[in-house]
Amino acid sequence: MKKSALAIYEFLQTKELLRDSPALWWPNAGTFEVVISALLTQNTTWSNVEKSLKNLEGFLDLECFVALDENSLKERIKPSGFYNQKAPRLLQLAKNIQEHFKTFENFQKDVSRKWLLEQKGIGKESADVILCYACGRDAMVVDSYTKRLLQSFGIEFNNYEAYQLFLEKELRQHYSQEALPKIFALFHGMIVECNKKKCF
DNA sequence: GGCCAGGTGTAAA
DNA sequence: TTTACACATGGC
Numbered sequence: 001m002k003k004s005a006l007a008i009y010e011f012l013q014t015k016e017l018l019r020d021s022p023a024l025w026w027p028n029a030g031t032f033e034v035v036i037s038a039l040l041t042q043n044t045t046w047s048n049v050e051k052s053l054k055n056l057e058g059f060l061d062l063e064c065f066v067a068l069d070e071n072s073l074k075e076r077i078k079p080s081g082f083y084n085q086k087a088p089r090l091l092q093l094a095k096n097i098q099e100h101f102k103t104f105e106n107f108q109k110d111v112s113r114k115w116l117l118e119q120k121g122i123g124k125e126s127a128d129v130i131l132c133y134a135c136g137r138d139a140m141v142v143d144s145y146t147k148r149l150l151q152s153f154g155i156e157f158n159n160y161e162a163y164q165l166f167l168e169k170e171l172r173q174h175y176s177q178e179a180l181p182k183i184f185a186l187f188h189g190m191i192v193e194c195n196k197k198k199c200f
Numbered sequence: 201g202g203c204c205a206g207g208t209g210t211a212a213a
Numbered sequence: 214t215t216t217a218c219a220c221a222t223g224g225c
Contacts, residue, residue, distance in 0.1 A: 042207040048223060081221040123208050143206050192206060213216080
């Protein structure tokens with residue numbers, strides 16, 4: 001049966017899916033590490049991303065990361081796959097962030113979805129992950145888990161923005177603007193955990 | 201051994 | 214504008 005976005009959000013809340021998760025679900029939300037993990041997790045399991053992140057210990061903030069040698073970065077992120085394309089894209093992205101925003105804090109405050117989508121390696125999903133979990137913005141992430149869950153309720157659209165609008169619109173009307181970043185962050189997190197725990 | 205995973209960019213139709 | 218394909222490791 002079809003449900004509204006709010007009904008799905010409340011349905012997921014009853015399942016206590018985020019009991020063992022970080023406060024905003026994505027590990028180390030609000031840090032530059034999220035930018036890295038957003039790209040590393042593209043078409044890759046999170047367990048493989050964790051191996052790469054461990055190899056990057058000490059280089060997970062913007063200033064240290066940009067100083068990494070490309071070949072060294074490739075070696076470190078090998079476990080999460082596609083390292084020949086992810087390494088140069090990550091380095092270029094980090095350099096562009098420094099060049100355009102000077103600091104990661106400025107980036108969090110000032111970056112736009114449009115700027116992110118102009119970066120090689122950042123598509124719609126990664127842009128929204130970075131906005132939501134790295135920058136604390138009110139952006140709802142749509143991924144394969146999201147589409148799978150909605151499909152189980154008989155809900156299907158033919159493009160990313162349609163999914164995003166469906167998920168965001170009703171919650172925007174129901175909750176205050178200040179509450180939305182956290183609500184969208186947890187909503188997406190619950191959707192992923194619900195898939196992993198096969199709870200629907 | 202084959203299939204899939206918290207996608208994206210590019211080229212060809 | 215849509216579709217097909219490359220990219221790569223690790224777990225089941």
